[in-house]
Structure formats: C-alpha cells, structure tokens
Amino acid sequence: MAELEFLAAxxxxxxxxxxxxxxxxxxxxxxxxxxxxxxxxxxxxxxxxFESSLDGGYQACIEVTSEAAMVRLLRYIYTDSYLTSDEESTLNISLLTHVETYKIARDYDLPALQLAANSSLTRAVEISCSVPNPPSGLCDTIRFVYKHLAAEQCLLDTLLNYCVSAFRYHRFGTDPEFQRVAFEIPKFHQDICITNHERDFQDEGKSMSPQSVSSAHSTQAPRTLLQCLPLVHTTGR
Incomplete structure (x- = not known):
C-alpha cells in the first residue's frame, strides 16, 4: 500500500x-x-x-471505500493529520480525499478528524473559486457524498453553494461530466436548483447598486438550471 512511510518511523x-x-x-x-x-x-x-494472531501479534479485517481512505486514517492515527505537510499548505489534491476521510472518521468515531476533513473541503472549494478550473475530483466527490454521506448537511451545503457560486465561472452548464452527474443523481439536480433559488433570494434582499447586483449574479447559476443542464430529466420531481 502506497504512502505508508510513517509506519517505519x-x-x-x-x-x-x-x-x-x-x-x-x-x-x-x-x-x-x-x-x-x-x-x-x-x-x-x-x-x-483486532484479535490475537498465531504469531503473538494482532490482526483485523475491515471494509473501507478505498485504499486511499485507509492510508488517510492511519496517517492521522500516527501523525495527527491525514494530510502530508505539502498537502496541508496547498490542498492540491482531489476533493474526494476529504470526503472519504470524513466518512471513515465518522465510521470510527473520530470527530476531530471529521472536523479537519470538513474544514479542508471548505478551504479547497474556496480556493477553487479564484482559479480558472474546478477542483480536482469534483464530480466523483458529488457522487460519493450523495451515495454515502447524504445526511451530512455540512458537506452538501459546501458543495452546493460552490456549484452555484461558480456555475458560470467554471462553465458547469456546458461541462458534460457535470451534466452527467446531474442526470445520474436527480436529488443533486433538485438540491442545486433549490440552493440557487435561496441564494438569489438572499442576494436580492441586500442593498446593492445596479452594478454590484449585475456583478454578483454574473458568477451564479441562472434562475433555472434546466436551461443549462438539458440532459437532466425533470419528470416526477
């Protein structure tokens, strides 16, 4: 298993x-x-x-979502951080790392690790709002959260608010993979439309000049995402 050099220390x-x-x-x-x-x-x-093994040591057998998630858990146990020092300073890794870590931390009752993973996810999407391209692993992260962590509102809010605020800037309306995710997960499409509506309502309640209103809405999704996500089926919602 890769990236387990800390065990040898x-x-x-x-x-x-x-x-x-x-x-x-x-x-x-x-x-x-x-x-x-x-x-x-x-x-x-x-x-x-764990249980005792024949050689006098211990052994365990566990299920995890990926090899990487297990590495992150062990790194946290050994070093108090699930990220390397370089990753902590740049967060230049897939968003999937943070949500997989969040899940395994929840599964093994490690609230401090859950908080760290949630904070890193938030920082990562905030950073991505100032760069030309979406963060690495965004669509896989959305799939993972809706499959495994759909009750974790903090994660949903972070992802949904990012998707709405960066909808035009990161060209999600013409991104085939993003459209595919919205088609595969109707609940995600519904949630992003609701989030867009709620953000519009909040923004319109503020006192802004016409110029600032135009600027604020230029980076958000249109009032109906159905216009930008033509592949999404909306019947039955």
Missing part, C-alpha cells in the same frame, strides 16, 4: 499488527507493521476489530 517492537482491508471491488489489501498500541490510544473503535 516506529521501533520494531511496536509493529505487531496487520490489517486486512476489504475494498468495494473485491480485492483484499494487507497493511503490515501496524502498531496495536497506537490504534488503541488514538482510535478505540478500530482497536475493537
């Missing part, structure tokens, strides 16, 4: 455990040289999955 006597990771598409990835002591002290819920 501990003395050999603490490398007494192995985790078998079950991935959604079937394969099993094994992570060796894990410290049961570290797991117990930082993530008690995960430690409950």
């Amino acid at each position: 501990n003395p050999n006597e603490y490398r007494d455990s192995t985790i078998s990771v079950l991935l959604p598409d079937g394969p099993i990835v094994r992570v060796a040289d894990v410290s049961y002591l570290f797991i117990t002290s930082k993530c008690p819920l995960l430690s409950y999955t």
Whole structure:
C-alpha cells in the first residue's frame, strides 16, 4: 500500500499488527507493521476489530471505500493529520480525499478528524473559486457524498453553494461530466436548483447598486438550471 512511510518511523517492537482491508471491488489489501498500541490510544473503535494472531501479534479485517481512505486514517492515527505537510499548505489534491476521510472518521468515531476533513473541503472549494478550473475530483466527490454521506448537511451545503457560486465561472452548464452527474443523481439536480433559488433570494434582499447586483449574479447559476443542464430529466420531481 502506497504512502505508508510513517509506519517505519516506529521501533520494531511496536509493529505487531496487520490489517486486512476489504475494498468495494473485491480485492483484499494487507497493511503490515501496524502498531496495536497506537490504534488503541488514538482510535478505540478500530482497536475493537483486532484479535490475537498465531504469531503473538494482532490482526483485523475491515471494509473501507478505498485504499486511499485507509492510508488517510492511519496517517492521522500516527501523525495527527491525514494530510502530508505539502498537502496541508496547498490542498492540491482531489476533493474526494476529504470526503472519504470524513466518512471513515465518522465510521470510527473520530470527530476531530471529521472536523479537519470538513474544514479542508471548505478551504479547497474556496480556493477553487479564484482559479480558472474546478477542483480536482469534483464530480466523483458529488457522487460519493450523495451515495454515502447524504445526511451530512455540512458537506452538501459546501458543495452546493460552490456549484452555484461558480456555475458560470467554471462553465458547469456546458461541462458534460457535470451534466452527467446531474442526470445520474436527480436529488443533486433538485438540491442545486433549490440552493440557487435561496441564494438569489438572499442576494436580492441586500442593498446593492445596479452594478454590484449585475456583478454578483454574473458568477451564479441562472434562475433555472434546466436551461443549462438539458440532459437532466425533470419528470416526477
């Protein structure tokens, strides 16, 4: 498994455990040289999955959404951060990293890690509003959140408000992948239309000059996204 160099920073006597990771598409990835002591002290819920092995150490078998999510969890347990130092300074990684980390943190009752992942997601989309292209992994992130984290309103609000505020700037109305996501996930299309309506209502309630009103709305989605997302089926909504 890649990017596990932090495991080697501990003395050999603490490398007494192995985790078998079950991935959604079937394969099993094994992570060796894990410290049961570290797991117990930082993530008690995960430690409950371990049992004694024949070699005198410990072993566990868990299901995760991806290999990368497991790496992020272990990095947090060992270093107190799920991001590398370079990633923390630039956030130049896929948005999917943050929401996958949020989910595994929720699954193993790590509220501090959930908060960190949510904060990083928010920072990443804020940064993306000032660059010409959408953040990496946006559409996969939307799919993941609506599949696994649809009840997490904080994540939905972050993504929906970004999509509306950057709709024209990042040309989502002519982006085939974005249109495909809206077609695949009717609830997302419905939510983005509702968010657009709510933002318009809030903006129109402010005292603005005609110039500022024009500027504010030029970066937002049109009043009906149906005009810009022709591939979306709207019947039954």
